[in-house]
Amino acid sequence: MKDFLLLFRADYVEYAKRSPEELQSMTKKWMDWIGGIAAQNKLADRGNRLETGGRVIRSGNMITDGPFCEIKESLGGYIVIKTASIDEATEIALGCPVYQIGGSVEVREISLM
Amino acid sequence: MDQQELIPHLFRTEYSKIIAVLCSHFGINYIEVAEDIVSDTFLTAAELWGIKGIPENPAAWLYTVAKNKTRNYLKRHQLFEKKIVTDFKNQPMDTDPDIDLSTTAIADSQLAMIFTVCHPSVSEEAQIALALSLLCGFGVQEIADAFLTNKETVYKRLKRAKEKLREENIAIAPPSVRMVAERMETVLTTLYLLFNEGYYSVSGDHPLKKDCCMEAMRLCLLLLGNPLTDTPATNALMALMCFHASRFEARTNSKGEIILYEDQDTRLWNKDLVEKGIFYLNCAANGSQLSKFHLEAGIAYWHTHPEDNKEKWEAILQLYNKLLMLEYTPVAALNRTYALAKANSIEEAIAEAEKLQLTDNHFYFVLLGTLYEHLDPIKAKTLLQTAKEIARSESDRQLIQKKIAELGEKH
Numbered sequence: 042m043k044d045f046l047l048l049f050r051a052d053y054v055e056y057a058k059r060s061p062e063e064l065q066s067m068t069k070k071w072m073d074w075i076g077g078i079a080a081q082n083k084l085a086d087r088g089n090r091l092e093t094g095g096r097v098i099r100s101g102n103m104i105t106d107g108p109f110c111e112i113k114e115s116l117g118g119y120i121v122i123k124t125a126s127i128d129e130a131t132e133i134a135l136g137c138p139v140y141q142i143g144g145s146v147e148v149r150e151i152s153l154m
Numbered sequence: 155m156d157q158q159e160l161i162p163h164l165f166r167t168e169y170s171k172i173i174a175v176l177c178s179h180f181g182i183n184y185i186e187v188a189e190d191i192v193s194d195t196f197l198t199a200a201e202l203w204g205i206k207g208i209p210e211n212p213a214a215w216l217y218t219v220a221k222n223k224t225r226n227y228l229k230r231h232q233l234f235e236k237k238i239v240t241d242f243k244n245q246p247m248d249t250d251p252d253i254d255l256s257t258t259a260i261a262d263s264q265l266a267m268i269f270t271v272c273h274p275s276v277s278e279e280a281q282i283a284l285a286l287s288l289l290c291g292f293g294v295q296e297i298a299d300a301f302l303t304n305k306e307t308v309y310k311r312l313k314r315a316k317e318k319l320r321e322e323n324i325a326i327a328p329p330s331v332r333m334v335a336e337r338m339e340t341v342l343t344t345l346y347l348l349f350n351e352g353y354y355s356v357s358g359d360h361p362l363k364k365d366c367c368m369e370a371m372r373l374c375l376l377l378l379g380n381p382l383t384d385t386p387a388t389n390a391l392m393a394l395m396c397f398h399a400s401r402f403e404a405r406t407n408s409k410g411e412i413i414l415y416e417d418q419d420t421r422l423w424n425k426d427l428v429e430k431g432i433f434y435l436n437c438a439a440n441g442s443q444l445s446k447f448h449l450e451a452g453i454a455y456w457h458t459h460p461e462d463n464k465e466k467w468e469a470i471l472q473l474y475n476k477l478l479m480l481e482y483t484p485v486a487a488l489n490r491t492y493a494l495a496k497a498n499s500i501e502e503a504i505a506e507a508e509k510l511q512l513t514d515n516h517f518y519f520v521l522l523g524t525l526y527e528h529l530d531p532i533k534a535k536t537l538l539q540t541a542k543e544i545a546r547s548e549s550d551r552q553l554i555q556k557k558i559a560e561l562g563e564k565h
Contacts, residue, residue: 069472073498076475080487081509087479 042123044085044151045130049137050114051144053093070138078122078133088120114144121151160208161200166365168213169196169291172220174263175255177288178326179224182270182319185288191227195220217255224253264289265376265383266326269333272341275322280315281344282351287312290348290369334382341377342391342447345370349395364402371395389438390447396431397454400424412553420460428458449477453489467496484512488521500525516545520554527561535561 059067078084093115097105108115117139124130127150134146169192176188195216209215271284286292298308327333352366374392377383404422405413435451452473456466474490487510495503504525512518519541526534535558542554 069468072472072475073494076471076478076490077506077509079475079478079482080490080506081511082482082487084479084482 042125043127045122045124045127046119046149046151047088047122047130047134047137048119048147048149049117049139049144050147051117051139051142052113053115053117055113056142057093067138067142070141074136074138075120077136078120083122083124083133084120085123086121088118090118091116093117117144160212161196161203164199164212164216165196166291168216170289171260171264172217172255173288173291174267175253175260176220176224177270178263178266179253182324182326185316185319187227191223192220195223198223221253221255261376261379262328263326264373265380266328268341268344268373268376269329269337270319270324270326272337272344273319273322273324274337274340275324276315276318278343278347280311280318281340282347283308283311284315285344285348285373286366286369289373290366292365329380329382331382334385338383338385338387341383342387342445345374345377346391346394346447348373349398353398367395367399367402371399386438386441386443387445387447389434389440390445390451393431393434393438394447394451394454396427396434397451397458400427400431400458412549414553415457416462423458423460431455431458444476446477446480449473449480453477462496464497467493471497484510484515485517488512488515488517492521492524495525500529504529514544516541516550516554519544520557523557523561527564531561531564 057064075084075087079087094107097108099105122130122133124133127148130148130150134148137146139146172192172195173188176191177185180188198219199212199216203209203212267289268285271288272281276284283297286297287294294305294308294312297312298305329337349367349370352363352368352370371392374388374395377388378392400423401415401418403424404418404420405415407413431451432455435455438448438451453470456470456473459466471490471493474486474493477486478490491503491507491510494506504522507518507522507525510518519537523534523537523541526537538554538558538561542551542558545551545554
């Protein structure tokens with residue numbers, strides 16, 4: 042079994058403008074999806090959700106607000122799953138509700154080194 | 155209660171109390187001495203009460219006799235001067251020790267014993283056996299019955315566990331802040347397993363099963379009686395036990411066979427226990443810690459609602475989602491999938507169930523069979539037959555056979 046990091050990206054600023062009912066229904070979809078991964082005993086770390094906004098620090102003490110000045114999609118959260126292969130991890134990522142808000146999932150194997 | 159019933163009854167209620175007090179007094183190295191003295195006390199009772207009749211206050215009689223036997227033992231073996239005093243140098247010399255069998259002293263000693271039995275150096279299996287033996291007064295044969303094993307195995311398991319406690323030189327002491335921090339989780343898990351042993355055990359119907367649950371609840375109450383161990387998680391565990399116990403009368407028929415949740419007569423559910431459960435669940439809501447006991451108590455709370463609606467199953471589903479994120483168990487995975495069928499749809503639940511691949515677990519096939527019941531009765535029957543083939547106990551096989559028969563009637 043290998044650990045894979047699943048990174049969720051979407052336009053969360055736009056997403057937050059949705060109705061409370063829509064937001065609640067999305068929360069349920071996320072909970073059901075992650076619960077389903079956990080039920081297969083493939084959830085290695087439930088990860089975290091990230092607040093929108095933040096700071097990016099570059100060399101030369103260059104500090105800017107948010108990672109998203111140029112692009113609309115920002116990192117919204119992550120989980121770690123354990124699967125036999127990247128194909129299996131991808132299969133799981135296909136069920137993610139993030140696509141319903143136009144987002145994307147990046148699947149990366151966690152290096153043991 | 156006549157003598158025939160009285161002695162086994164007292165054995166169940168008093169044996170562990172006297173053991174706890176004597177062990178606290180002697181220390182961990184002398185568990186067997188304490189056990190011998192208490193067993194001998196009961197033997198004397200059995201002999202004397204038959205001739206002279208039952209004393210006015212049988213429990214007090216047992217305490218007095220146990221105290222005298224302890225005193226005699228100490229004098230005879232001069233154990234006190236030679237060994238115990240050197241072990242406990244700070245304690246005053248006393249050849250006539252005062253063995254305190256007051257209610258408070260018993261509660262304190264038993265609480266100390268819970269923490270001793272639940273020392274992390276002892277394996278989980280052995281902890282439960284030790285708890286049943288030292289804290290609940292179960293005999294070796296009874297423990298063997300509960301574990302579906304033989305007396306020799308239990309005897310060896312207990313012996314090894316006691317040796318381990320001696321090796322590690324675990325003090326029998328009232329729980330300190332540090333002990334609570336280190337061992338509370340194990341303590342609660344042991345009580346939880348003790349309760350489950352009685353509630354879900356595969357070894358069919360046995361009057362002991364209920365005793366097992368009652369003892370777990372009694373010990374949990376002991377924990378709630380001490381401010382250090384009266385934690386939100388302890389309250390949550392107590393709530394969980396109350397909710398489950400509320401269905402005791404409804405879950406078996408007159409022949410002792412298990413009646414499944416959806417087939418139970420809800421009038422037999424004990425409302426007092428449900429209310430007690432709600433009380434403890436509210437107490438558990440203090441603080442920010444969310445333990446698996448909180449989630450399981452929440453699930454059990456929703457199960458005390460007889461209605462079969464979406465709201466209930468949605469709440470149960472989300473609690474199972476959280477529980478699985480905290481800790482995976484096959485049982486939680488299967489139950490979560492059942493809740494998914496009720497809250498979302500059968501089709502979605504089937505797709506999720508097929509991903510679980512718990513193919514060595516007969517409940518997995520029971521779940522699949524149940525989900526396919528209406529969509530594909532023939533497939534459902536095949537699945538249930540597989541479940542029956544791999545089921546490990548007779549009572550489970552009977553339950554599955556009943557389901558197969560019902561399926562045949564409906565379709």
